[in-house]
Amino acid sequence: xxxxxxxxxxxxxxxxxxxxxxxxxxxxxxxxxxxxxxxxxxxxxxxxxxxxxxxxxxxxxxxxxxxxxxxxxxxxxxxxxxxxxxxxxxxxxxxxxxxxxxxxxxxxxxxxxxxxxxx
Amino acid sequence: xxxxxxxxxxxxxxxxxxxxxxxxxxxxxxxxxxxxxxxxxxxxxxxxxxxxxxxxxxxxxxxxxxxxxxxxxxxxxxxxxxxxxxxxxxxxxxxxxxxxxxxxxxxxxxxx
Numbered sequence: 001x002x003x004x005x006x007x008x009x010x011x012x013x014x015x016x017x018x019x020x021x022x023x024x025x026x027x028x029x030x031x032x033x034x035x036x037x038x039x040x041x042x043x044x045x046x047x048x049x050x051x052x053x054x055x056x057x058x059x060x061x062x063x064x065x066x067x068x069x070x071x072x073x074x075x076x077x078x079x080x081x082x083x084x085x086x087x088x089x090x091x092x093x094x095x096x097x098x099x100x101x102x103x104x105x106x107x108x109x110x111x112x113x114x115x116x117x118x119x
Numbered sequence: 120x121x122x123x124x125x126x127x128x129x130x131x132x133x134x135x136x137x138x139x140x141x142x143x144x145x146x147x148x149x150x151x152x153x154x155x156x157x158x159x160x161x162x163x164x165x166x167x168x169x170x171x172x173x174x175x176x177x178x179x180x181x182x183x184x185x186x187x188x189x190x191x192x193x194x195x196x197x198x199x200x201x202x203x204x205x206x207x208x209x210x211x212x213x214x215x216x217x218x219x220x221x222x223x224x225x226x227x228x229x230x231x
Contacts, residue, residue, distance in 0.1 A: 045168065045211060045222040060219045094167055103156030103215040107179065109167040 002026035004034075004095050004110035011116050012085050018115060022078040022095030029053065029071055033098045034078045035106055036069065038091040048093075051078045053100060085117045121145055123212050123223035131231040138199040140226045142212035147192050149216070156215040159188055159197045162225075163208040171210075172197065204230070 008020035022034060029051070036048040049059040049069050057069045068081045078095060092114045096106035122145040132138045148155050157175050160168040170179040172188035175195060185200045199206055207230060212223040 044224050045213075047220045047222070058218065062219075096167075098215075102152065103150055103154060103174075105156075105158040105170050105173040105179075105213065105215065106160075106168075107170050107173075109169070112167050 002097065002108045004097060004108060006093060006095055006110045006113040008093070008113050008115065010114060011118060012089075013119055014086060014117055016085055017081060017083040018085055018089070020080040020093055020113060020115075022080070022110060024076050024078070024095075024097070027097065029073050029076060029078065031100070033100065033104075034071075035096050035098055036080050037094045037096055037106070037109075039094070039112075040088070040091040048080070050098075087117050090115065090117045120219055121148075121214055121217045121221050123214055123221055125210075125212060125223035125226045127226060128224070129227040129229060131229050132199075132202045133231045134202055134204065136202050136231075138202055138206075138228055140197045140199075140210050140228075142190075142195045142197070142223050144193040144195075144214060146217070148195075148214050149192060155191065157188075157190070157195050158213045158215065159186075160211045160213060161206070161208050162211065163205075166208075168211060199228070202228070 003025045005023050035050045039045050051069050059067050066083050071078045092112040094112045096109040098104040098106050124143045126141045148157050159172040162168040176188045187198045209225045209227050211225050
């Protein structure tokens with residue numbers, strides 16, 4: 001069945017770089033798009049960026065200068081890197097799958113990984 | 120960016136009752152291809168969001184017909200009939216017509 005699982009450090013120092021991995025199973029990264037979404041504690045959802053099935057990326061302009069998304073199709077993994085972390089980056093980070101057609105919903109989500117930015 | 124405004128922010132409903140959630144967009148969500156990419160999610164406590172309704176009115180796999188979506192252009196509604204305990208949580212709308220894709224602020228459904 002379709003599964004996505006985020007992994008990464010639970011604690012990151014301010015101004016440092018966050019590295020997260022989304023490991024997927026039950027589908028191919030070349031047949032679906034994988035998005036990153038984050039959610040501050042007790043707050044709403046923010047779309048961060050996407051790894052398109054063809055290997056290109058797109059980012060929310062609010063985060064574009066700090067964000068990088070890449071993948072390793074042989075390992076079924078999508079990676080997120082975000083630099084210059086601040087306290088407002090303390091959130092839960094999700095990866096989610098979407099179909100290939102324009103506007104497809106995020107149909108399956110990982111369980112999320114909580115990241116705290118603190119010294 | 121498209122702003123999605125959900126109302127109400129919270130909703131107190133009795134078991135077996137009906138709930139209605141509104142999602143209003145700051146601009147039309149009709150894509151240039153004619154489709155409308157407005158989707159609905161439920162986030163249960165401690166869980167990730169789960170897809171309920173896609174493209175305004177289509178129920179996702181396994182979603183009971185107690186959930187229904189409607190609307191067009193800038194105004195959309197999610198209705199939940201015969202509310203059950205497993206329906207409690209926060210409901211979000213998502214638009215995937217205009218990049219960057221944005222979510223509504225959420226509506227918390229609680230039991231009266």
